[in-house]
Amino acid sequence: xxxxxxxxxxxxxxxxxxxxxxxxxxxxxxxxxxxxxxxxxxxxxxxxxxxxxxxxxxxxxxxxxxxxxxxxxxxxxxxxxxxxxxxxxxxxxxxxxxxxxxxxxxxxxxxxxxxxxxxxxxxxxxxxxxxxxxxxxxxxxxxxxxxxxxxxxxxxxxxxxxxxxxxxxxxxxxxxxxxxxxxxxxxxxxxxxxxxxxxxxxxxxxxxxxxxxxxxxxxxxxxxxxxxxxxxxxxxxxxxxxxxxxxxxxxxxxxxxxxxxxxxxxxxxxxxxxxxxxxxxxxxxxxxxxxxxxxxxxxxxxxxxxxxxxxxxxxxxxxxxxxxxxxxxxxxxxxxxxxxxxxxxxxxxxxxxxxxxxxxxxxxxxxxxxxxxxxxxxxxxxxxxxxxxxxxxxxxxxxxxxxxxxxxxxxxxxxxxxxxxxxxxxxxxxxxxxxxxxxxxxxxx
Amino acid sequence: xxxxxxxxxxxxxxxxxxxxxxxxxxxxxxxxxxxxxxxxxxxxxxxxxxxxxxxxxxxxxxxxxxxxxxxxxxxxxxxxxxxxxxxxxxxxxxxxxxxxxxxxxxxxxxxxxxxxxxxxxxxxxxxxxxxxxxxxxxxxxxxxxxxxxxxxxxxxxxxxxxxxxxxxxxxxxxxxxxxxxxxxxxxxxxxxxxxxxxxxxxxxxxxxxxxxxxxxxxxxxxxxxxxxxxxxxxxxxxxxxxxxxxxxxxxxxxxxxxxxxxxxxxxxxxxxxxxxxxxxxxxxxxxxxxxxxxxxxxxxxxxxxxxxxxxxxxxxxxxxxxxxxxxxxxxxxxxxxxxxxxxxxxxxxxxxxxxxxxxxxxxxxxxxxxxxxxxxxxxxxxxxxxxxxxxxxxxxxxxxxxxxxxxxxxxxxxxxxxxxxxxxxxxxxxxxxxxxxxxxxxxxx
Numbered sequence: 045x046x047x048x049x050x051x052x053x054x055x056x057x058x059x060x061x062x063x064x065x066x067x068x069x070x071x072x073x074x075x076x077x078x079x080x081x082x083x084x085x086x087x088x089x090x091x092x093x094x095x096x097x098x099x100x101x102x103x104x105x106x107x108x109x110x111x112x113x114x115x116x117x118x119x120x121x122x123x124x125x126x127x128x129x130x131x132x133x134x135x136x137x138x139x140x141x142x143x144x145x146x147x148x149x150x151x152x153x154x155x156x157x158x159x160x161x162x163x164x165x166x167x168x169x170x171x172x173x174x175x176x177x178x179x180x181x182x183x184x185x186x187x188x189x190x191x192x193x194x195x196x197x198x199x200x201x202x203x204x205x206x207x208x209x210x211x212x213x214x215x216x217x218x219x220x221x222x223x224x225x226x227x228x229x230x231x232x233x234x235x236x237x238x239x240x241x242x243x244x245x246x247x248x249x250x251x252x253x254x255x256x257x258x259x260x261x262x263x264x265x266x267x268x269x270x271x272x273x274x275x276x277x278x279x280x281x282x283x284x285x286x287x288x289x290x291x292x293x294x295x296x297x298x299x300x301x302x303x304x305x306x307x308x309x310x311x312x313x314x315x316x317x318x319x320x321x322x323x324x325x326x327x328x329x330x331x332x333x334x335x336x337x338x339x340x341x342x343x344x345x346x347x348x349x350x351x352x353x354x355x356x357x358x359x360x361x362x363x364x365x366x367x368x369x370x371x372x373x374x375x376x377x378x379x380x381x382x383x384x385x386x387x388x389x390x391x392x393x394x395x396x397x398x399x400x401x402x403x404x405x406x407x408x409x410x411x412x413x414x415x416x417x418x419x420x421x422x423x424x425x426x427x428x429x430x431x432x433x434x435x436x437x438x439x440x441x442x443x444x445x446x447x448x449x450x451x452x453x454x455x456x457x458x459x460x461x462x463x464x465x466x467x468x469x470x471x472x473x474x475x476x477x478x479x480x481x482x483x484x485x486x487x488x489x
Numbered sequence: 490x491x492x493x494x495x496x497x498x499x500x501x502x503x504x505x506x507x508x509x510x511x512x513x514x515x516x517x518x519x520x521x522x523x524x525x526x527x528x529x530x531x532x533x534x535x536x537x538x539x540x541x542x543x544x545x546x547x548x549x550x551x552x553x554x555x556x557x558x559x560x561x562x563x564x565x566x567x568x569x570x571x572x573x574x575x576x577x578x579x580x581x582x583x584x585x586x587x588x589x590x591x592x593x594x595x596x597x598x599x600x601x602x603x604x605x606x607x608x609x610x611x612x613x614x615x616x617x618x619x620x621x622x623x624x625x626x627x628x629x630x631x632x633x634x635x636x637x638x639x640x641x642x643x644x645x646x647x648x649x650x651x652x653x654x655x656x657x658x659x660x661x662x663x664x665x666x667x668x669x670x671x672x673x674x675x676x677x678x679x680x681x682x683x684x685x686x687x688x689x690x691x692x693x694x695x696x697x698x699x700x701x702x703x704x705x706x707x708x709x710x711x712x713x714x715x716x717x718x719x720x721x722x723x724x725x726x727x728x729x730x731x732x733x734x735x736x737x738x739x740x741x742x743x744x745x746x747x748x749x750x751x752x753x754x755x756x757x758x759x760x761x762x763x764x765x766x767x768x769x770x771x772x773x774x775x776x777x778x779x780x781x782x783x784x785x786x787x788x789x790x791x792x793x794x795x796x797x798x799x800x801x802x803x804x805x806x807x808x809x810x811x812x813x814x815x816x817x818x819x820x821x822x823x824x825x826x827x828x829x830x831x832x833x834x835x836x837x838x839x840x841x842x843x844x845x846x847x848x849x850x851x852x853x854x855x856x857x858x859x860x861x862x863x864x865x866x867x868x869x870x871x872x873x874x875x876x877x878x879x880x881x882x883x884x885x886x887x888x889x890x891x892x893x894x895x896x897x898x899x900x901x902x903x904x905x906x907x908x909x910x911x912x913x914x915x916x917x918x919x920x921x922x923x924x925x926x927x928x929x930x931x932x933x934x
């Protein structure tokens with residue numbers, strides 16, 4: 045490693061105490077080995093040097109933004125190299141005329157959004173973890189979030205990338221134009237590739253004009269989760285477009301209120317929370333509330349501020365604190381939401397386990413979290429329920445992961461959704477771009 | 490070929506007179522050879538049989554929808570097989586609850602849009618040729634069109650694909666959910682791959698709710714093309730969102746009025762034509778007209794109907810009829826539009842050739858068409874000007890093709906935009922998926 049040290053100097057950490065703090069992410073993937081070293085990259089060149097070095101020595105490389113991933117995509121490899129992008133956190137340029145921002149991968153998502161707002165723009169991708177996760181991580185996982193129902197997912201907002209390939213070569217994809225059909229869409233191939241095809245070292249992302257006026261927050265209570273699901277299906281199928289449309293079941297609301305008390309009322313079945321924006325935000329919110337009332341809401345109103353949406357962002361830590369730790373990230377077509385909620389309730393009863401559901405409901409994207417004691421048997425029992433919930437989503441023409449990715453944690457589920465041909469094509473692309481299997485080997489595909 | 494005939498029966502055409510009508514597309518790529526046969530596919534299985542047969546014999550395959558392509562992507566190969574998808578033209582399902590449609594590739598784009606409208610929905614991708622081109626062709630080329638400024642390009646509207654691979658295997662990509670991050674985004678890899686990676690035999694496309702109310706059409710005249718470009722930059726950078734924002738220079742307007750007289754007024758410099766939709770369509774149109782007046786429009790008003798937008802759709806045949814045949818499809822960041830128009834005018838003067846510009850202005854996507862006599866020298870002179878216009882777009886951080894694709898016609902331009910690493914990665918993907926080079930060999934990448 046002395047040759048690498050010679051090139052990277054103090055940007056290469058090898059002391060065990062320093063390395064160990066980079067070995068895990070926010071998932072429940074357990075890392076028991078010991079990584080070789082951490083590269084605190086400050087430039088594309090640092091990343092290129094590190095990958096070329098590892099690639100020529102068959103040393104596996106894990107890539108790490110802020111370590112907020114939930115599927116073990118950033119966990120270290122035993123005797124592997126860790127490339128950390130946290131120092132590459134510059135917003136290089138905001139170009140209001142073209143509504144583009146050029147950023148390094150380590151920029152915190154909310155920081156980019158805030159900087160864009162200073163120019164009358166915003167960055168629509170909005171994962172619940174926006175204040176701690178990085179834009180590079182969002183791109184690597186094609187992250188979702190709260191505003192997807194209105195604006196789509198991260199891949200819809202990436203115009204161009206600079207990527208270091210497994211052998212250290214630097215690839216530029218995409219363009220600064222709105223339309224570009226030159227060759228295969230490599231930009232979108234790298235978005236969501238979970239660090240298995242290359243390391244994103246720079247991105248040109250699209251921004252959107254801030255909507256006119258103030259957002260309007262609304263809420264609706266339902267006695268039954270399935271009724272709330274049916275109401276969401278109607279809202280999404282209507283001409284009224286919310287900016288945010290989130291659903292929490294009663295257990296989730298209770299957990300949030302216990303962990304972060306704000307006076308939130310606990311519904312019997314579920315609480316739907318959303319926002320509308322634009323010139324007709326108030327009118328649109330009223331139209332949505334009418335739909336809610338017509339489809340089973342027991343109470344529904346406009347809120348005085350956005351506290352409910354902020355409370356929704358705390359669901360993950362709140363549920364984890366209450367012992368509901370084992371999670372999934374399934375998606376169903378939005379017309380199947382009621383069926384999905386009914387099915388999850390039946391499965392919870394059959395497994396005799398507590399399940400909390402919180403959903404980016406407008407996208408049909410559910411995070412079910414199962415209570416499990418910290419014992420191998422308890423976790424195994426929770427995993428069995430999660431597996432059943434995942435298979436239920438697939439039986440409703442759904443997906444095993446809407447926004448978190450496959451990583452390690454969901455790797456066993458991959459053949460449930462993809463057939464042999466699809467897996468073979470995925471792997472042939474991996475082999476074409478990383479023939480020695482240097483980058484995040486054995487993960488994602 | 491008797492084994493293939495045995496399997497496909499009357500769906501295999503071999504008579505020279507029948508085959509020859511499938512050998513060309515709408516581009517100026519000249520086909521001088523003779524194809525072996527045409528497969529009039531009626532199912533995925535027909536396509537699979539044909540590709541497996543051709544692949545095992547190293548016979549090149551060209552793929553054809555309606556033959557409206559402008560870059561020679563669907564032209565036959567000498568002694569090659571032609572797979573025609575025109576008979577696979579069923580709209581299999583419209584699912585209003587999920588706003589999805591399942592279609593075969595040969596469905597005419599406008600027919601899908603019309604069928605969707607019967608359900609209160611529409612299909613946003615809207616190439617000027619929507620009444621003659623196919624959805625499969627739109628997907629294969631990642632087609633653009635008039636509504637991209639509001640809704641993005643075709644790839645933003647494709648949820649899932651069924652694709653026959655070069656060796657005849659059938660691949661399913663994507664999902665019916667709004668979010669799906671399982672493996673690499675193969676759906677978007679095939680969108681825009683121009684028939685080089687597989688044959689799309691079924692697609693699940695997204696639909697959008699029809700906007701409330703009636704669209705409002707507006708227009709603005711400018712004495713200078715560059716001023717119109719600058720106005721477009723301002724409009725796109727503002728909070729007012731048009732559904733359509735198209736620009737025609739004086740020569741284009743004159744050509745349309747000559748070929749399809751409708752009483753259109755010929756501007757001195759350029760005519761901007763657009764539409765707004767939604768509850769505040771009239772208000773938004775007025776805000777855009779104000780921006781036009783503030784940035785050099787000499788006249789600007791709301792129109793009584795959408796005749797101007799329909800006239801715009803006729804620009805390609807009208808210019809071709811007037812001898813302006815040699816075209817490009819460049820794009821620039823929208824902030825560079827005025828520079829681009831000024832530069833094109835200077836190049837036209839230097840080359841002493843007549844150039845007409847018509848633009849999906851809101852996307853920064855220009856189609857410049859150059860007058861050329863039908864002589865080799867005349868075409869070569871026009872090509873030199875087109876090359877200079879293309880290099881100008883690249884110098885403004887643009888692209889060599891916004892929506893038509895590379896095909897054969899633009900293949901020599903590929904290294905102008907992509908560097909060696911990018912071309913190498915593109916070709917490694919082609920090699921991974923089609924190692925024998927069966928599908929559209931030598932095209933696109």
